[in-house]
Amino acid sequence: MNVLLLTGAPRSSRIRDFLAARTDRLQECSLPLTLEAAREMAPDFMVIHGYGPIIKAPVVDAWAGRIINLHNTFLPWGRGLMGNVWSYFEDVPKGVSLHSVDAGVDTGDVIARRPVSLGLEETLQSSWEVLMDALERMFMEQWEGIAARRAAPTPQAMLDALGTHHDRKAGDWLLSLCPQRWQTPVAHVAALGREYREDPAAFAQRCGGERALPPLPPPTSMPQGKAGVEGEVSVRPATAEDSLINWLWVNDPVTRAMFKKNHYVGWSEHEQWYGGLLRRQDMFLYIGLAGGRRIGNVRFDRRAPGTYEISINMDPRHRGQGLGHRMLAAAIGAFRARAEVSMFFAMAKKSNPPSIKTFARLGIHVTAEASPLAVSRGFDPETEVYMERRL
Numbered sequence: 251m252n253v254l255l256l257t258g259a260p261r262s263s264r265i266r267d268f269l270a271a272r273t274d275r276l277q278e279c280s281l282p283l284t285l286e287a288a289r290e291m292a293p294d295f296m297v298i299h300g301y302g303p304i305i306k307a308p309v310v311d312a313w314a315g316r317i318i319n320l321h322n323t324f325l326p327w328g329r330g331l332m333g334n335v336w337s338y339f340e341d342v343p344k345g346v347s348l349h350s351v352d353a354g355v356d357t358g359d360v361i362a363r364r365p366v367s368l369g370l371e372e373t374l375q376s377s378w379e380v381l382m383d384a385l386e387r388m389f390m391e392q393w394e395g396i397a398a399r400r401a402a403p404t405p406q407a408m409l410d411a412l413g414t415h416h417d418r419k420a421g422d423w424l425l426s427l428c429p430q431r432w433q434t435p436v437a438h439v440a441a442l443g444r445e446y447r448e449d450p451a452a453f454a455q456r457c458g459g460e461r462a463l464p465p466l467p468p469p470t471s472m473p474q475g476k477a478g479v480e481g482e483v484s485v486r487p488a489t490a491e492d493s494l495i496n497w498l499w500v501n502d503p504v505t506r507a508m509f510k511k512n513h514y515v516g517w518s519e520h521e522q523w524y525g526g527l528l529r530r531q532d533m534f535l536y537i538g539l540a541g542g543r544r545i546g547n548v549r550f551d552r553r554a555p556g557t558y559e560i561s562i563n564m565d566p567r568h569r570g571q572g573l574g575h576r577m578l579a580a581a582i583g584a585f586r587a588r589a590e591v592s593m594f595f596a597m598a599k600k601s602n603p604p605s606i607k608t609f610a611r612l613g614i615h616v617t618a619e620a621s622p623l624a625v626s627r628g629f630d631p632e633t634e635v636y637m638e639r640r641l
């Protein structure tokens with residue numbers, strides 16, 4: 251096995267030592283790589299670890315699927331430069347990824363990715379060290395499978411989110427707002443992100459004037475378009491593995507518009523809430539399934555003994571196909587098998603006929619008078635309807 255390690259200023263010699271012990275020949279390069287030089291070295295694989303230059307298209311083509319990049323974000327978030335810094339600004343999942351290199355910037359198929367739990371007590375430097383350590387460990391665990399070509403990479407188009415990308419200019423701009431540079435507490439970067447989201451125009455004025463950052467796309471954008479599914483609709487209780495998809499669903503723009511609170515739900519807020527939800531005995535979340543895909547969720551919140559408020563949210567790719575009421579029916583069936591229920595109620599915006607009709611299909615109808623429980627939950631008769639079903 252002949253491996254070329256493309257590396258500039260690596261954090262440590264860990265990957266070099268690891269590969270040296272497992273290859274017949276390990277070559278190293280820190281300069282821009284030409285096709286001629288690559289051919290001369292003729293590696294079976296190239297491994298990129300802390301290397302600046304972009305790999306040119308002819309090299310990428312000739313070694314397709316055999317150039318492995320160690321990337322310190324949870325793809326598809328944080329493509330490009332300073333992904334770790336952006337992950338705090340945008341409040342998205344932190345983690346590490348191994349991907350094969352294609353013609354784009356960090357857009358190649360994902361060989362492995364792993365979330366990394368990082369709190370707000372870190373600095374940019376310390377969080378980077380934690381991520382690099384996790385990344386190197388993951389590479390060393392995965393290497394045998396990669397070298398034996400057993401890895402089954404996932405195209406990024408198959409991931410549920412479109413992710414984010416930032417170039418050098420944007421990264422330099424963000425870093426200019428961090429006077430302590432790499433020693434900046436990540437909490438400072440997170441606070442900048444919150445300020446930006448609350449009022450992008452005021453933030454731009456305070457922080458950049460005409461050099462200000464162009465508007466950033468929402469970090470939770472999902473692929474557009476409808477996806478058909480076949481077969482029966484069923485539900486199962488939500489698990490920790492569903493956290494990410496639930497976070498994407500909750501931040502869908504239509505969902506945000508239809509719920510009481512319309513703000514972007516950052517990953518850190520979601521993670522805390524979702525972890526609590528899985529432990530709670532008064533909140534039950536079901537995941538709808540059809541044709542092997544997760545199509546949405548239904549939540550039951552106990553508001554009084556035997557009384558549950560229901561909320562429903564379909565994956566945007568599965569809306570408008572008559573699946574909502576089937577998922578709700580399956581969830582109500584599953585829930586009634588485990589809990590004594592005397593009343594279900596729900597609230598929906600008057601501007602949301604699909605929701606009102608979906609609940610009506612299950613006998614949860616609009617009533618003139620809202621229950622005091624709904625009123626205490628902030629029911630607004632101007633903009634919302636109240637629906638209930640007594641059992």
Ligand SMILES: CC(C)(COP(=O)(O)OP(=O)(O)OC[C@H]1O[C@@H](n2cnc3c(N)ncnc32)[C@H](O)[C@@H]1OP(=O)(O)O)[C@@H](O)C(=O)NCCC(=O)NCCS
Nearest residue numbers: 508562563564569570571572573574597598603604605607
């Ligand atoms: C609300 C929601 C669960 C409905 O599920 P769905 O599978 O997309 O719903 P459908 O497309 O089958 O529409 C349901 C009904 O509304 C009707 N409908 C859809 N759009 C409509 C519109 N603009 N005006 C009037 N009726 C409409 C459909 O024809 C269907 O009628 P039917 O039951 O008589 O066949 C789903 O759209 C969703 O998740 N929306 C975003 C989150 C949300 O609003 N949640 C509810 C918060 S209370």
